[in-house]
């Protein structure tokens with residue numbers, strides 16, 4: 001089944017940076033994520049990591065990077081415990 005991305009979602013960063021974005025998604029995909037039946041990576045794989053972050057955390061990519069100290073796609077819940085065995 002072809003995904004038709006004709007549903008627009010407006011998301012803005014909750015900090016004062018003024019960043020906002022209109023995301024084009026498939027409505028049923030978006031509903032899958034909203035309802036919790038799918039993780040956002042599975043429901044909306046075609047959005048960029050930064051766009052998904054804006055939906056999840058309400059932070060644009062730049063603010064998210066500032067808050068977490070990560071500016072790449074490393075998951076922030078993964079912590080390296082030791083450098084040496």
Ligand SMILES: [Zn+2]
Pocket residue numbers: 013014015017018019059060061062063064
């Ligand atoms: Zn921002």
